[in-house]
Each structure stands twice: as C-alpha cells, then as structure tokens.
Amino acid sequence: MAEQKNSYYTQGLSVPETPAPGEEPAFWKQTHVVGKRLPRVDAYERVSGAAVYPSDITLPNMIYGAVLRCPHPHANVTKVDVSRAKKMPGVRAVITGQTPEAKKLKWKYNDYSGPLFDTHCRFEGEAVAAVAADTHFQAWDAVRAIDVAYEVLPFVADHNKALSDDAPDIHDSGNLVGTDEYERGDVARGFDAADVVLEQEYHTQSELHTPMELHGCVAGWDKDRLTLWESTQGVYAVQSEIAEILNLPLSKVRVIGHYMGGGFGSKLKPGKYTVLAALLARQSGRPVKLILTREETYLCTGNRPASTMHLKAGVKKDGTLTACDFTCTGPSGAYPAGGTALVDWQIRDLYACDNVRCASKDVYINAGPARPFRAPGHPQASWALEQMMDDLADKIGMDPVALRLKNIPEISQGRNQPYTTTGLKQCIEKGAEQFGWKKAVERAKAHNQTDTHIKRGVGMGACVWFVGGGGPPSTVIIKLFRDGSVNLNMGASDIGTGTKTVMAMVAAEELGVAPEVIQIEHADTETTQYATPSGGSKTVPTESPTVRNAAIAVKRQLLEMASEDLNVPASDLDYEGAQIISRNDKNKRIKVTDVSRLKKRGVVVGVGYRGPNPPKKSVNPFAAQFCELAVNTKTGEMQILRFLSANDSGRVLDRLTYDNQVFGGIVMGIGFGMTEFRQLDARQTGRLCNRNWHDYKLPTALDVPVDMESLPIEIDDPEANNTGTKGLGEPVTIPTAAAIANALFMATGIRFTRAPVNPIEMRRHLTAKKEG
Amino acid sequence: MGAQNSDNNAAKREGMTRRGFIQAMGTGAVGASLSGAALAASHGNEPPEKILSAKDTVKIHLHINGADRAVLVEPRWTLLYVLREVIGLTGTKEGCSRGECGACTVLVDGIPRYACMTLAVEAQNCHITTLEGLMQGEELGPVQTAFVEEDAFQCGYCTPGQIMSVHGLLEKTPRPSMDEIRIGVSGNLCRCGAYNNIFRAARNAAERKIK
Ligand code: FES
Numbered sequence: 009m010a011e012q013k014n015s016y017y018t019q020g021l022s023v024p025e026t027p028a029p030g031e032e033p034a035f036w037k038q039t040h041v042v043g044k045r046l047p048r049v050d051a052y053e054r055v056s057g058a059a060v061y062p063s064d065i066t067l068p069n070m071i072y073g074a075v076l077r078c079p080h081p082h083a084n085v086t087k088v089d090v091s092r093a094k095k096m097p098g099v100r101a102v103i104t105g106q107t108p109e110a111k112k113l114k115w116k117y118n119d120y121s122g123p124l125f126d127t128h129c130r131f132e133g134e135a136v137a138a139v140a141a142d143t144h145f146q147a148w149d150a151v152r153a154i155d156v157a158y159e160v161l162p163f164v165a166d167h168n169k170a171l172s173d174d175a176p177d178i179h180d181s182g183n184l185v186g187t188d189e190y191e192r193g194d195v196a197r198g199f200d201a202a203d204v205v206l207e208q209e210y211h212t213q214s215e216l217h218t219p220m221e222l223h224g225c226v227a228g229w230d231k232d233r234l235t236l237w238e239s240t241q242g243v244y245a246v247q248s249e250i251a252e253i254l255n256l257p258l259s260k261v262r263v264i265g266h267y268m269g270g271g272f273g274s275k276l277k278p279g280k281y282t283v284l285a286a287l288l289a290r291q292s293g294r295p296v297k298l299i300l301t302r303e304e305t306y307l308c309t310g311n312r313p314a315s316t317m318h319l320k321a322g323v324k325k326d327g328t329l330t331a332c333d334f335t336c337t338g339p340s341g342a343y344p345a346g347g348t349a350l351v352d353w354q355i356r357d358l359y360a361c362d363n364v365r366c367a368s369k370d371v372y373i374n375a376g377p378a379r380p381f382r383a384p385g386h387p388q389a390s391w392a393l394e395q396m397m398d399d400l401a402d403k404i405g406m407d408p409v410a411l412r413l414k415n416i417p418e419i420s421q422g423r424n425q426p427y428t429t430t431g432l433k434q435c436i437e438k439g440a441e442q443f444g445w446k447k448a449v450e451r452a453k454a455h456n457q458t459d460t461h462i463k464r465g466v467g468m469g470a471c472v473w474f475v476g477g478g479g480p481p482s483t484v485i486i487k488l489f490r491d492g493s494v495n496l497n498m499g500a501s502d503i504g505t506g507t508k509t510v511m512a513m514v515a516a517e518e519l520g521v522a523p524e525v526i527q528i529e530h531a532d533t534e535t536t537q538y539a540t541p542s543g544g545s546k547t548v549p550t551e552s553p554t555v556r557n558a559a560i561a562v563k564r565q566l567l568e569m570a571s572e573d574l575n576v577p578a579s580d581l582d583y584e585g586a587q588i589i590s591r592n593d594k595n596k597r598i599k600v601t602d603v604s605r606l607k608k609r610g611v612v613v614g615v616g617y618r619g620p621n622p623p624k625k626s627v628n629p630f631a632a633q634f635c636e637l638a639v640n641t642k643t644g645e646m647q648i649l650r651f652l653s654a655n656d657s658g659r660v661l662d663r664l665t666y667d668n669q670v671f672g673g674i675v676m677g678i679g680f681g682m683t684e685f686r687q688l689d690a691r692q693t694g695r696l697c698n699r700n701w702h703d704y705k706l707p708t709a710l711d712v713p714v715d716m717e718s719l720p721i722e723i724d725d726p727e728a729n730n731t732g733t734k735g736l737g738e739p740v741t742i743p744t745a746a747a748i749a750n751a752l753f754m755a756t757g758i759r760f761t762r763a764p765v766n767p768i769e770m771r772r773h774l775t776a777k778k779e780g
Numbered sequence: 781m782g783a784q785n786s787d788n789n790a791a792k793r794e795g796m797t798r799r800g801f802i803q804a805m806g807t808g809a810v811g812a813s814l815s816g817a818a819l820a821a822s823h824g825n826e827p828p829e830k831i832l833s834a835k836d837t838v839k840i841h842l843h844i845n846g847a848d849r850a851v852l853v854e855p856r857w858t859l860l861y862v863l864r865e866v867i868g869l870t871g872t873k874e875g876c877s878r879g880e881c882g883a884c885t886v887l888v889d890g891i892p893r894y895a896c897m898t899l900a901v902e903a904q905n906c907h908i909t910t911l912e913g914l915m916q917g918e919e920l921g922p923v924q925t926a927f928v929e930e931d932a933f934q935c936g937y938c939t940p941g942q943i944m945s946v947h948g949l950l951e952k953t954p955r956p957s958m959d960e961i962r963i964g965v966s967g968n969l970c971r972c973g974a975y976n977n978i979f980r981a982a983r984n985a986a987e988r989k990i991k
C-alpha cells in the first residue's frame with residue numbers, strides 16, 4: 009500500500025484507495041497460457057500502421073502549435089512582442105505570460121510551484137510564448153516572428169560548481185535542493201575491521217530519454233470539456249494534473265493514450281506543452297496538435313541527472329564486506345526534480361554489510377529539470393558499487409562472482425524487513441554457470457597473454473530494484489459475453505512492455521478462453537478504470553493480480569448461474585477450461601456458453617481490485633548480468649560480443665515479451681555505459697551542445713551484440729501477489745554499464761570511472777597508460 | 781509565381797536529399813527549393829520571400845502505394861509532412877525530422893529513404909511505398925508477419941521504419957548475412973532496444989519470402 013504512495017511515479021498525485029478485493033485466489037500451481045511465448049495482442053495494429061498514436065491524430069479543423077523557448081541557460085525576459093506574429097498567415101492563437109488565460113496559471117516541479125510563464129528563465133528551453141497556426145510550418149514562422157528581449161544572467165551548468173561561492177543563485181533559497189542522509193552500524197569501526205579498504209571517485213553523465221515518439225498531445229474542447237490525446241505513460245496522471253492546473257472538474261478532462269511511442273519515465277506526467285496546447289485550443293476554438301521537435305525534447309523533457317560519487321569500501325580477506333561509505337552530488341536541473349533520487353539504494357540494499365553511510369546532495373544548475381528515467385539513480389550507483397566490488401575482489405585475490413555470492417543479504421537491509429523472495433544468489437550463480445563465467449575468464453586472460461592488440465574481457469554486475477512489487481490502487485473490469493468472448497477494461501497504459509498482451513494471457517488462463525477472443529480497452533480516463541502510470545516496473549505486479557481478481561469475479565457469478573442448470577450447489581462446482589463441472593459427479597458438466605442465465609443476460613461483468621501487499625515485507629526484483637567484449641587497443645574501438653541477463657522478476661507471464669524487455673534494457677545500458685552523454689557548454693555559454701541524435705548517440709544496430717541471452721530465475725512468490733509477479737523493466741538496465749566497465753578493466757587494465765566509455769575516451773586512456 | 785513553376789524540375793533532381801540540397805544552395809534558398817538551381821539562378825540574390833511567399837502552394841502529383849494523388853503543397857513541405865498530415869498515411873512516423881532516426885523511412889523507387897529529408901516536390905514521379913503499401917488487403921505482408929512472430933518491437937514507433945528498411949534490404953539482397961541485416965537497419969534507431977528481435981525478424985522474413 010505504502011509503496012504506491014511514496015514512489016516517484018506517483019509523486020504529487022492524489023492516489024485513490026482501492027476497495028478490498030475480497031478473498032485472494034490460490035496461487036497458480038500450473039498454467040496453460042501464462043508463461044508461453046505469445047506474440048502481442050496488438051501486434052497487428054503496430055506493424056500495419058493501424059495503431060493510432062497521439063502524434064498520428066488529425067481532427068477536423070485541427071491546427072498546429074509551436075513553442076518559443078528561451079535560448080539562454082539563465083535570463084530574464086524583458087519584452088515579448090507578438091504583434092508581428094499575430095498577423096502572420098495562418099496564425100490563430102498566440103499565448104504569452106500576459107495572456108489573461110495564462111496569467112494566473114501555475115506550474116509545479118515536485119513541491120515547487122511557480123507561474124506557468126516565468127519571466128525568470130532558469131534553463132535553456134523554458135517556454136516563453138506559444139502559437140497555433142494552420143500548418144506546422146506557419147506556426148514555426150510565427151514563433152520566429154515573435155520579438156523577445158532578454159537580460160542574460162550568469163549561469164552555472166556544472167553541478168560540482170553549483171554550491172561554490174561564485175556560482176549565481178538560481179533560486180532565492182540558493183542552489184541546494186536538499187540533502188539525504190542514511191546510516192546504519194558504525195562505518196569507522198567497519199573500516200577498522202577490514203583487511204583491505206579502497207576508495208574511488210566515480211562520474212556518470214546526464215542521459216536523455218529521447219523516446220522515439222516525440223512528447224506532445226492533441227487538445228480539443230467541446231465547450232467546457234477538454235479532450236487530450238497525449239503520448240503518456242499514465243492517462244490518469246495527466247488527467248489529475250491538468251484538471252488541477254486548469255481548475256476543471258476531473259470529469260471534464262478526458263485523456264486518451266491508447267498507444268504511445270516510448271517514455272522511459274519522461275512521460276509519467278503531462279508537460280507544460282499539454283497546458284499550452286489546451287490554452288491554444290481554447291483561444292483558437294480549434295483542436296491543436298502540439299508535438300515538440302526533437303531538439304525541444306533534449307532541452308525540456310527531462311533527463312537522468314549526472315552524478316559525482318565517492319565510494320569507500322572495506323572487505324576482509326574472506327570476502328566479508330565490513331563497511332561502505334558513499335556520497336553523491338547530482339543536479340535536479342533548474343527546479344527540484346530528484347537530482348539524487350534513489351541514487352544510494354544499491355549501496356543500502358544490495359550486498360550484506362553492517363556498516364553503511366550514505367549522503368547525497370541534490371543541487372540546482374541552469375539546465376532542464378530531471379525526470380525519472382528507467383530505474384532512477386540505480387545505474388549511477390551501480391556504476392560505482394559494481395566496479396568497487398571487482399576492485400575489492402582483485403585485491404583479496406577472490407573471483408568477482410564469489411565475492412558477490414559471499415555477501416548475499418538475508419533481508420532487505422535498506423528497509424530492515426524480509427523480502428518475500430530474493431533470487432539474487434540464483435541470478436549470480438545460475439547466470440555465471442549459463443554464461444560459462446570461469447571458462448570465459450580463463451579464455452580471456454589466456455588470450456590477453458598472446459601478442460595481439462585485440463584484448464578481451466568479461467565482466468559482471470548485479471542489482472536490486474528499489475520497488476517493483478506494485479500494489480493498489482487498481483481496478484479492472486472484465487465482461488464475458490454469451491458467446492464466450494471477453495472484454496477487458498483497465499486504465500493502464502501499454503508503454504511497449506506488452507502490458508495488454510500479458511493481461512490478456514492472465515484473463516485467458518483464468519477464464520479458459522483463448523487470448524485471441526479477449527479485446528482490451530485501456531488507457532482512457534472516460535471509459536476505463538483508474539490506474540497509476542506505467543512506471544517503476546510495477547504495471548505487471550499491480551495489474552495482473554487485479555485482472556485475475558476480475559476474472560474470478562466473473563467466474564463466481566457463472567458458477568452461481570450454472571448451479572441452476574446442473575442442480576448442484578455452486579460451492580460444489582469447479583471451473584475446468586471453459587467448462588463448469590461438478591466436483592462430485594464429473595458427468596454433471598456444462599459449457600460456459602451453454603449456461604442459460606448467461607444466454608439470457610448476454611453478459612457477465614466482474615470487477616477486480618488490487619489487494620494490498622504483504623505487510624512488513626519487501627517485494628523486489630533482482631538481476632545479474634554478464635558480458636564479454638573485445639577492445640582494439642590501437643584504435644580504441646570496442647565490440648561487445650555477448651551479454652547474458654539472469655533476472656528474478658517472479659513468474660514469467662509471456663516469455664517472448666519478457667526476453668524482449670531484457671534485451672532492451674541491456675541496449676539502454678550500453679547507451680549509458682558507452683555512447684550517451686548530455687554535453688553542456690559549461691564554460692562559455694551554458695547551452696546544450698548535443699541536441700539531436702546525430703550529436704547525442706544512441707546505440708544502433710551496429711553497437712549491440714547479436715548474442716544476447718535472457719535467463720529467467722523463476723521463484724514461486726505467492727506472498728507478493730496472486731500472480732507471483734515482480735517488475736522487470738528497470739532491473740534489466742541497472743548493472744549493464746558496470747558489467748561493461750568491469751569487462752573493459754579485464755581487457756585493458758584500466759579502471760574507467762567516468763561513464764560513458766566511448767572510443768575517444770578509450771583512446772585517451774590507452775595513450776595515457778602507454779605514456780605512463 | 782508558384783503553379784507555373786511546378787513543372788518537373790524538382791523531380792528531375794532525383795536522389796537529391798533536402799539536406800544535400802540545402803547545403804548546395806545555402807540556407808537562404810530553402811524557400812526556393814521548388815525548382816532548384818534554375819530558379820535560384822534566374823532570381824539572383826533576391827531573398828526567398830520575394831521569390832515565393834509562404835502562402836503560395838503548388839500542385840504536385842504523388843504516386844503512393846500504387847495510386848496517384850494530387851496535392852497542394854508548400855514547396856518547403858517534406859514528404860513526411862504531406863504523408864502524415866495532409867494525406868493521413870500515419871504509418872510513417874516522425875522521430876526527428878532531421879535524418880537521424882529512420883522512423884520516417886519509406887521506399888522511393890524501391891530504395892529506403894528518409895521521408896523527412898525528402899521534399900514532397902522532389903518525390904513527384906517517383907514510386908513511393910509506405911508501411912500501408914506492404915499490406916495485402918487486410919493481411920500483413922511477409923516482413924510484417926515476421927516482425928509479429930519475432931516480437932521485433934516494443935513501443936512500435938520505430939517499427940514502420942524498421943519494416944521498410946528490412947523490406948528494402950530484402951528486395952535487393954534476398955539472402956542477407958547477419959552483417960548485411962545489421963547494416964541494413966543501422967539507419968533506424970530503436971530506443972526500446974528491440975534490435976535483436978529485429979535481426980531475427982529480418983531472417984524470418986527472408987525465409988518467408990524465398991519460400
Ligand atoms: S524522422 Fe526522418 S529520420 Fe527521423
């Protein structure tokens with residue numbers, strides 16, 4: 009229960025309660041549909057072009073919006089003259105901070121609230137004005153015709169300088185957003201008890217989400233009722249925020265998000281663009297499509313904050329960790345946005361250690377505010393911790409896998425309570441076995457002895473994910489029609505993880521029907537039930553037990569109905585596939601579609617609610633990843649040869665989409681570790697240097713290994729929830745970069761403490777090493 | 781000016797991309813891209829708005845998925861914009877509008893091209909195939925079926941472009957090696973990271989097509 013209320017993916021939302029679900033069904037011992045490899049239920053739509061994404065919407069009379077953004081990292085707007093823009097061809101609406109409808113509106117960043125258009129622009133890309141015109145091109149012509157004057161202010165773009173005396177104050181309160189401290193045991197005593205103590209500084213760079221579908225929406229009014237087609241991870245999150253900002257009743261804000269082209273945390277909530285689209289639509293009296301340009305998404309739709317971390321760790325000769333002391337500084341950006349959120353969780357929770365101290369500092373810089381990004385904070389600390397583990401192992405002459413296995417915690421130390429299940433040990437052990445760890449290490453080391461400039465390395469890393477157990481609220485409605493076909497109604501978005509598919513499989517499992525006869529209606533605040541946004545790797549463990557409860561509610565009614573046909577009390581009846589059978593007399597059976605009252609009524613409706621999580625227990629997924637790579641020590645080029653990810657995410661619902669998610673996480677981790685970084689011109693202009701996919705490089709088809717393997721570690725977890733599922737989408741990307749760094753160390757003898765390691769960085773280090 | 785200049789000069793410059801063209805002409809010539817070098821030469825150094833107002837549209841004929849269409853376009857409109865926003869063929873996606881992601885990939889005379897880097901006026905007299913054009917009525921084509929079977933996507937937004945690239949590859953190279961497949965889709969980013977399944981789908985599609 010508590011989980012959903014405290015989590016970043018619901019931060020600031022008033023999350024409603026869910027009624028108790030009633031008796032929870034028994035854990036599945038055997039499944040017939042669940043666990044198979046099934047193609048997606050919406051695959052046809054997605055590959056045929058039939059799927060309509062928000063950016064695909066065109067409505068009668070629709071016009072196009074565009075936003076004028078501040079080109080400076082820090083400036084005061086002193087003049088906005090829109091007179092020329094208003095007269096431009098096709099222009100139908102222009103909005104600035106002086107427009108009456110916009111003047112009173114507020115925009116929030118976590119607990120900070122300020123004007124929608126703040127004349128004090130604290131980051132490059134802050135909205136200054138917005139226009140709508142008949143075509144996209146005309147809208148941009150008009151944006152360029154707006155005359156704005158700025159008083160340019162001094163800026164700070166480097167989070168390590170944000171708190172220095174000569175840094176300009178971004179907010180009146182100064183540049184410290186907040187601090188977070190944690191301590192257990194006695195770190196000093198822990199270090200005294202250690203045989204080896206190491207310390208190291210680590211850096212990771214800001215990573216940008218850049219989902220393939222641009223951020224944006226189409227907004228249209230019917231008198232006082234607003235409809236938004238928004239590219240979002242959560243329609244209800246958009247609804248509640250927009251209703252609050254525009255002071256509208258919830259019932260008058262309809263948000264539709266059937267399809268969406270990726271979010272990775274950056275679309276958990278509406279954007280300022282959503283409000284602007286609504287205002288432009290109201291002013292023009294027409295629906296407005298406001299889709300950001302790629303460049304804008306680099307500036308103002310969030311990021312994974314950079315980090316400067318320091319880790320000191322002690323270990324005994326036998327491999328026992330005695331102490332960890334961790335600090336981190338990270339930037340929220342120009343507004344409070346979780347610059348160091350969850351960054352220390354790996355340190356607190358992953359490996360057994362009695363003495364732990366963590367301190368983090370979240371600071372303001374003049375850059376776009378962060379947004380949660382796939383496992384917020386986790387890949388950063390993993391980069392530090394997993395490399396430190398390898399260094400400690402090296403110093404005490406222990407195998408890195410063995411060192412980690414030596415330090416498997418029995419309980420969640422961060423929460424001081426047991427896990428429902430932990431597969432950390434199995435992930436590491438079975439993963440290493442399947443990967444052929446020992447042989448691979450020997451092979452690589454032998455290879456590196458030979459006279460070759462191509463060096464090889466293998467490396468690994470493990471992780472725990474902070475949440476991933478899901479929880480209430482969630483409501484799902486299932487309708488079973490007289491012909492046995494089924495409607496499943498849920499508010500959750502399918503952000504590409506296969507949510508619809510696995511929910512159809514759960515319903516099919518329970519109702520004994522084929523997944524193909526299930527039609528899903530979802531992600532529409534007017535026609536589907538409340539759901540929290542799809543984030544935090546919680547959609548499967550939140551929604552799948554709810555779907556199961558809804559299916560069971562249908563079945564209960566059907567048993568009652570069938571008892572009339574069979575003349576047997578409902579309590580003696582059982583479901584078997586799509587039949588209802590008497591437990592005492594197997595000859596008394598009836599096909600569901602033959603039940604007379606179902607035929608008469610035409611439909612049975614079942615409502616399912618998500619039950620609470622087990623009290624005083626923590627539900628978390630775990631993973632371990634292994635990689636093998638080659639480095640050309642002449643050119644600095646690197647090639648990842650293979651990757652294996654062993655994941656404990658509870659029960660696998662669809663093996664096909666499961667593996668896909670695992671591979672995708674590895675690819676994103678490769679980006680974090682090897683290709684992606686936001687480059688601000690911190691010395692001269694403070695502006696973003698790489699604001700497109702040409703200059704900011706994502707992993708392409710040529711950067712990923714063909715050989716990727718997914719190894720599910722399925723441990724029965726009936727306590728977690730009635731489907732025994734835990735989240736997957738985030739743990740799959742946490743230890744990837746660190747595993748790469750560890751492999752690079754084996755290949756080159758160089759510790760890469762700065763992510764990402766691209767060929768230029770590699771070359772630089774190789775040269776430095778050669779020159780001593 | 782406008783309609784009378786909407787001859788086929790643009791189409792004759794086949795293979796020229798918007799980026800290449802803009803580079804060749806200097807950015808001042810964007811508005812005059814309608815009929816290329818000849819036009820710019822005849823107007824000397826006049827600023828673009830003198831040559832062609834933003835309000836002027838030209839009528840062009842596009843040959844899309846086997847059917848002819850006449851559309852009124854501004855000369856600066858990209859093929860991507862016309863496909864998606866004017867004609868309503870939204871299978872072709874927009875990821876960047878600057879030739880970086882491949883979400884907008886269509887086949888122009890059988891060759892995968894970025895529709896965002898192609899002006900609509902340039903695409904006249906070419907055979908354009910979009911994702912919708914790979915359908916056989918309501919049935920999926922072989923590459924599409926392979927993508928379904930191998931789960932070669934997550935959010936599905938890069939998928940139309942990936943499918944068009946694989947389709948284009950297989951037309952030219954029916955039995956591609958793994959390297960050829962990877963190079964074939966290397967102009968198509970997938971932020972969800974579904975690459976491995978895309979490789980599998982390309983293999984699967986090749987087998988289907990050969991059968
Ligand atoms: S939209 Fe054309 S390449 Fe990205």
Ligand code: FES
Nearest residue numbers: 934936970971972
């Ligand atoms: S499937 Fe989402 S970008 Fe490729």
